[in-house]
Amino acid sequence: MDNFFIENSCPALKNNKPDTCLYTYIMDSIDLGIVILGVKRREIIFKNKFASELFQEEENKLGYKALMTLLLPDYADVPTKDIIGKTNTLWHKSRLLGYTPYMISDDFIWVIIRDITERSRLESIAEAVSSMENISYIFSGIRHELGNPINSIKMTLSVLKRNLSHYSVSAVERFVDRAMTEISRVEFLLQALKNFSLFENPDIQDIEIEDFLTRFISLISSDMNQAGIKISHVLVPPAEKISADPRLLHQVILNLITNATDALLNCDNKQIMIRAEKQEGFVAIAIEDNGMGMTEEEQTNLFKPFYTTKPHGTGLGLMIALKMVTLMKGNMEVKSYKDIGTKVTVFIPEGKDYGHS
Numbered sequence: 001m002d003n004f005f006i007e008n009s010c011p012a013l014k015n016n017k018p019d020t021c022l023y024t025y026i027m028d029s030i031d032l033g034i035v036i037l038g039v040k041r042r043e044i045i046f047k048n049k050f051a052s053e054l055f056q057e058e059e060n061k062l063g064y065k066a067l068m069t070l071l072l073p074d075y076a077d078v079p080t081k082d083i084i085g086k087t088n089t090l091w092h093k094s095r096l097l098g099y100t101p102y103m104i105s106d107d108f109i110w111v112i113i114r115d116i117t118e119r120s121r122l123e124s125i126a127e128a129v130s131s132m133e134n135i136s137y138i139f140s141g142i143r144h145e146l147g148n149p150i151n152s153i154k155m156t157l158s159v160l161k162r163n164l165s166h167y168s169v170s171a172v173e174r175f176v177d178r179a180m181t182e183i184s185r186v187e188f189l190l191q192a193l194k195n196f197s198l199f200e201n202p203d204i205q206d207i208e209i210e211d212f213l214t215r216f217i218s219l220i221s222s223d224m225n226q227a228g229i230k231i232s233h234v235l236v237p238p239a240e241k242i243s244a245d246p247r248l249l250h251q252v253i254l255n256l257i258t259n260a261t262d263a264l265l266n267c268d269n270k271q272i273m274i275r276a277e278k279q280e281g282f283v284a285i286a287i288e289d290n291g292m293g294m295t296e297e298e299q300t301n302l303f304k305p306f307y308t309t310k311p312h313g314t315g316l317g318l319m320i321a322l323k324m325v326t327l328m329k330g331n332m333e334v335k336s337y338k339d340i341g342t343k344v345t346v347f348i349p350e351g352k353d354y355g356h357s
Ligand SMILES: Nc1ncnc2c1ncn2[C@@H]1O[C@H](COP(=O)(O)OP(=O)(O)OP(=O)(O)O)[C@@H](O)[C@H]1O
Pocket: 144, 255, 259, 260, 263, 289, 291, 292, 293, 294, 302, 307, 308, 309, 310, 312, 313, 314, 315, 316, 317, 318, 319, 341, 342
């Protein structure tokens, strides 16, 4: 305990004699609300600092009647044993409070109050992720996955609309094809929604990594140009084939590129480098940006569901990517340095006929 504080605020303690101000100090420094109500005289006998802060309405603190209505609305009608000693919850000013009233005598009730907003939030997140069947979890995941292609279709069509009068037929065709490709992804996701096969039954096949990356980059290159990002890729021989579900892998890399793009928002000389290299039975596909990076502390939360630092982020991108990579029997690793950049490496098993083709 902070002796300096006590000695300076409680002169009586200077002679080593605890008096009521020691108890007041304890009451005011704990993060529990304590309220003592005098029932007969209809008054608040005591309210510690935490409780005062919780039950403060604009300038005014809540009085006896308001507190009774809030905490013990049924007190007059309900037999005492039904409310005393039982824990109740209450939403008050966007905080979730858990509180338990106790009877001291017929005259006094004291109430202990905890702020359980954060605990309850964590519990609901845990509940949301504990089961893949959980409807809200599935909805957030699908919303996230549909958002990317729909945004991309919207952008493609608006560029096309703006330039319709002077684009050649072949240019128009290119834009329409791009939109159609994204629409097929939406269709695939909707199909996946029907049977959850997106998460449960990956369609693993041998993929030529060079083909895959070239096609992937051609799909996103106009978005990259627009964002002023230079994207490049390198394949370190002998990396050739990987064993993966191309649609899942596409989604994984896209989630990582989207994060890299966001991290580059306020940087100069924006660059993203994709590098594929063989490593002990796996091909390591690294996506490296020279964006804002993260501190070590920020990195500890990365794969937690709903962790986001973005105003419109859902905080599911990395978690979904990891889930998909795990389904393909791979793994993921993140290295990041604040203000320098981030490298996310996805390890995908090498193709079965690797080295024999
Ligand atoms: N390349 C990166 N550079 C810097 N920070 C990153 C990078 N990738 C992820 N992060 C941090 O990790 C957080 C979680 O990323 P994640 O992809 O899971 O969610 P999000 O991007 O915030 O939202 P969503 O992907 O659901 O739209 C981000 O909010 C960001 O703070």
